[in-house]
Amino acid sequence: MSFTTALKLRAPFGWLAAGYQKPVFVVLVGLTLAAMGGLQVLGRPLKTGAADQGIVSFELAGDPAAAQAILDSWGPAGQVYAGLSLGLDYLFMVAYAGSIGLGCVLVAGRLGAKAATPGILLAWGQIAAALLDSLENYALIQLLLGNSGQLWPLLARWCAIPKFGLVVAGLLYVGLGGLAAWIVRANGRGEGQD
Secondary structure, three states: OOHHHHHHHHOOOOOOOHHHHHHHHHHHHHHHHHHHHHHHHHHHHHOOOOOOOOHHHHHOOOOHHHHHHHHHHHHHHHHHHHHHHHHHHHHHHHHHHHHHHHHHHHHHHHHOHHHHHHHHHHHHHHHHHHHHHHHHHHHHHHHHOOOOOOHHHHHHHHHHHHHHHHHHHHHHHHHHHHHHHHHHHHHHHHHHHO
16 A cells, blocks of 8 residues: 555544645645634723733633633623624634645645654644633633633633643644755755766
8 A cells, every 4th residue: 555545544634635735735734724813803892900911811711810810801791792702713623633634635645655654643633632622711701601611611721721732733734844844845856967
């Protein structure tokens, strides 16, 4: 079995024909950037003294008192923006998980079998990040709806931390792995010209 066949069997997006992977990746990156822009606009009113990082401060609050202080600092209008932001985040999680995950698969296909395994694992990790993100959002929505208790802020925090880790690891793999693949390809072309 060839590397390409093994990659398709093990990696997410293996169902997507190789000729469609790059165009779908470009569309997903565009969707990710558009959703990020929308989240930035919705997030501006959420930066307060109690939430200097906006919605991220809310995600990482971790306890009911800190979460309530953030909600109080936002007031009713800010809480509407937070709800809209959490709603848009469901589109964002599909977009970022798809773009980073597919980026990992594309880079893995260029790096060879040994360096591909981390890329494939990180591609699956982006799906896990989106699932963690959706659970985190559910907990935050519960807080916005007034459902207090120790569980919701703690759940949001412990979903957010690994989510951020998986996303950063995926981005690093795509960036550094893509650069490594480009260098190898550029050196291969240069040697062929001698």
